[in-house]
Amino acid sequence: MTSFHIMYLAADAGEAFRDKSPRKPPFVLRRSHYEAGPEVAAESPYELWRTLRQQSERGEADVPRPIEVGDALETPGGVLLCNYWGFDAAEWFGAEEPEGHVAAAHAGAAHSEQQPRCDA
Numbered sequence: 001m002t003s004f005h006i007m008y009l010a011a012d013a014g015e016a017f018r019d020k021s022p023r024k025p026p027f028v029l030r031r032s033h034y035e036a037g038p039e040v041a042a043e044s045p046y047e048l049w050r051t052l053r054q055q056s057e058r059g060e061a062d063v064p065r066p067i068e069v070g071d072a073l074e075t076p077g078g079v080l081l082c083n084y085w086g087f088d089a090a091e092w093f094g095a096e097e098p099e100g101h102v103a104a105a106h107a108g109a110a111h112s113e114q115q116p117r118c119d120a
Contacts, residue, residue, distance in 0.1 A: 002075055004048055006037030009070035017070040027081045027090035029072055038064045045073050045080050045087045 009017060013033035042048035048067065055063040067073070072090060073080045081090040 001041040001043060003039055003041050004045065005039045005074040006064060006067065007034040007072040007074060008037050008065070009033060009068070009072070010035055013070070025088060027083075027088055028093050029079065029081065029090050030093045034072060040064060045082075048073070049082070049087075 010033055040048060040052075042051065052064055052066040056066045067082050069082055069084055071082045073082070073087070079090045079092060080087040
């Protein structure tokens with residue numbers, strides 16, 4: 001299991017992000033545009049996305065809100081951005097990257113074609 005720290009895109013930044021056409025990598029995120037959410041363990045970012053969506057649809061109390069397009073997941077290996085087509089490696093603006101960051105983040109986002117989309 002991997003520990004994911006959910007970073008929710010702030011409402012005003014979220015509207016601007018979702019109104020623009022999809023960007024291409026590299027994805028550089030500004031911490032000031034995000035609100036810290038809980039830390040949750042899951043097998044993959046896709047499992048986490050699916051689980052939170054299902055819990056929300058069932059109306060379960062005391063669960064984090066679902067991950068939406070523009071939200072980010074911090075992992076021990078790097079940052080993942082939820083895009084319209086899946087999760088992509090990202091980085092924080094101005095952050096010094098630990099060695100292996102991009103490779104680890106790409107490994108966590110592998111097989112996005114076989115996984116559910118973030119906006120489904």
